[in-house]
Amino acid sequence: KSVTKPRKFPPGPKWYPFIGCTGVVNSMTKSYGSQWKGLSVLANEYCTEVLGLKLGKELVVVVYGEKNIRQAFTDKEFEGRPDSFFAKLRCLGKRIGITFADGPLWREHRHFTVKQLRNVGFGKSAMEKEIQNVLSNIIDYIGKNNDRPIKLMSIMPLAVMNVLWKYVAGEQINEERLTFLLDILRARTKAFAMAGGWLNQVPWCRFIFPELSGYSLIRSMNRQLSEIIEEAINKHKIGAVQEQDFIYSFLQEIDSNKSSFTEEQLKVICLDLLIAGSQTTSNVLEFAFLVVLRNRPLQEKLFSEINKLLGDDPPCWADSHRLIYVSAFLLEVQRYYTIVPLAGPRRLLKDTVIDGYLIPKDCTVLISVGDLHFDSKIWDDPHDFKPERFIDERGALKNTEHMYPFGLGRRRCPGDSLAKSFVFIVFVGILQKFRVECSSDEMPSPSPLIGLISAPQPYTVQLISRKKCN
Numbered sequence: 400k401s402v403t404k405p406r407k408f409p410p411g412p413k414w415y416p417f418i419g420c421t422g423v424v425n426s427m428t429k430s431y432g433s434q435w436k437g438l439s440v441l442a443n444e445y446c447t448e449v450l451g452l453k454l455g456k457e458l459v460v461v462v463y464g465e466k467n468i469r470q471a472f473t474d475k476e477f478e479g480r481p482d483s484f485f486a487k488l489r490c491l492g493k494r495i496g497i498t499f500a501d502g503p504l505w506r507e508h509r510h511f512t513v514k515q516l517r518n519v520g521f522g523k524s525a526m527e528k529e530i531q532n533v534l535s536n537i538i539d540y541i542g543k544n545n546d547r548p549i550k551l552m553s554i555m556p557l558a559v560m561n562v563l564w565k566y567v568a569g570e571q572i573n574e575e576r577l578t579f580l581l582d583i584l585r586a587r588t589k590a591f592a593m594a595g596g597w598l599n600q601v602p603w604c605r606f607i608f609p610e611l612s613g614y615s616l617i618r619s620m621n622r623q624l625s626e627i628i629e630e631a632i633n634k635h636k637i638g639a640v641q642e643q644d645f646i647y648s649f650l651q652e653i654d655s656n657k658s659s660f661t662e663e664q665l666k667v668i669c670l671d672l673l674i675a676g677s678q679t680t681s682n683v684l685e686f687a688f689l690v691v692l693r694n695r696p697l698q699e700k701l702f703s704e705i706n707k708l709l710g711d712d713p714p715c716w717a718d719s720h721r722l723i724y725v726s727a728f729l730l731e732v733q734r735y736y737t738i739v740p741l742a743g744p745r746r747l748l749k750d751t752v753i754d755g756y757l758i759p760k761d762c763t764v765l766i767s768v769g770d771l772h773f774d775s776k777i778w779d780d781p782h783d784f785k786p787e788r789f790i791d792e793r794g795a796l797k798n799t800e801h802m803y804p805f806g807l808g809r810r811r812c813p814g815d816s817l818a819k820s821f822v823f824i825v826f827v828g829i830l831q832k833f834r835v836e837c838s839s840d841e842m843p844s845p846s847p848l849i850g851l852i853s854a855p856q857p858y859t860v861q862l863i864s865r866k867k868c869n
């Protein structure tokens with residue numbers, strides 16, 4: 400029975416008892432360097448825009464094509480999140496928070512979080528000030544260290560995390576603590592990538608091989624993360640932090656005895672924001688600098704627009720409407736290097752038809768934004784890097800409606816305003832002051848490393864002050 404596909408289920412590889420088609424998916428992932436690419440090749444082999452899989456016991460469909468992707472992002476029945484062991488482990492033991500919750504808990508807390516972050520200035524000019532402060536710290540740091548190669552990968556995530564921490568916990572976190580936090584988050588992502596699949600499909604293996612399965616390591620990192628956030632919560636409780644930040648607003652709801660507002664929920668929401676926001680945003684910036692490093696004429700064209708329209712003025716988000724070429728360039732970076740190539744996972748809340756296929760309730764849905772960003776029906780020469788594709792004959796931005804880097808619908812990324820402003824202000828601010836050059840004889844590789852999110856391969860740059868260049 401377990402190898403019989405449900406009626407009208409989308410095409411895909413053959414299923415075997417216990418493992419479903421995990422073997423094929425794993426071997427495609429290995430051959431093509433990422434699960435996203437491997438699945439995309441499989442979907443092509445089966446000539447389908449909805450790929451049907453069974454991974455262990457879990458039914459999974461992967462959705463391709465703009466019409467299907469819009470349906471998956473916006474229809475209410477796609478709003479759930481899988482109730483997996485992985486989700487619980489990710490949320491410190493219970494399926495709470497925002498990212499992995501669904502139903503009334505998710506609705507109430509997503510609404511609360513977005514509203515509170517806005518109240519403390521998120522998405523407004525206060526946020527820009529915060530980002531501009533971070534930019535001036537980055538410029539100072541580069542100024543003092545640009546006699547040697549600089550690893551942007553060690554600056555950018557710290558800078559994003561600084562801003563996020565300010566919103567969540569109301570204070571500047573010291574650099575040592577910040578580095579520690581980022582190191583754990585990175586190590587945890589790696590541990591999940593290595594053990595997450597196994598632990599999800601055969602969770603009981605943790606009792607037999609707690610070390611080998613990666614379970615003990617993930618648990619210990621969860622404990623460390625929990626302690627860092629707990630410390631921030633306790634500081635608020637004893638009045639050591641007086642800011643009206645996210646933790647402050649949440650603690651007030653706890654005090655007014657709202658039943659779903661608990662300290663556990665607060666901790667997991669903080670974690671959700673820190674995990675979802677730091678690496679994604681800094682990776683966009685690292686890809687943007689990688690592209691300009693590899694293409695000097697493009698870098699000079701961007702600089703010339705910045706220099707002509709801003710001169711020495713510090714950049715702000717409103718400038719993105721004037722700096723059209725820079726904006727088109729950053730859109731192209733987010734198309735060409737889609738940071739979340741497989742969005743989701745979602746869980747179907749009831750039986751649903753998509754592209755003529757019948758998908759049963761509780762099936763996991765993955766949304767292939769990465770393929771949509773390379774769809775030749777939408778983009779001319781999708782494999783060429785061309786910022787011009789986003790500029791119309793009158794010099795205004797176009798084609799932005801086909802871009803889905805932050806998803807769409809009610810589960811759309813709530814951090815998009817921070818991410819967009821951060822990327823724009825920091826990218827423009829650095830290019831305005833420095834020329835980005837290669838720090839070794841060999842140009843870094845343009846090929847990304849693609850896991851749950853895409854990242855550039857490690858590289859360093861030499862940043863030459865524009866004053867010295869002239």
Ligand code: HEM
Pocket residue numbers: 497498499509563671672673675676677679680683738739742743744745803804805806807809810811812813814815817818
């Ligand atoms: C360039 C940077 C970013 C990218 C590319 C990105 C991308 C995404 C995408 C595609 C989703 C939707 C997943 C789905 O449809 O199921 C998402 C959700 C989410 N993002 Fe982001 N994100 C970025 C930055 C941020 C930042 C800065 C924050 C924090 C302030 C954040 C917090 C979240 C959260 C909490 C969710 C879950 C929303 C929910 O399930 O309701 N993200 N992000």
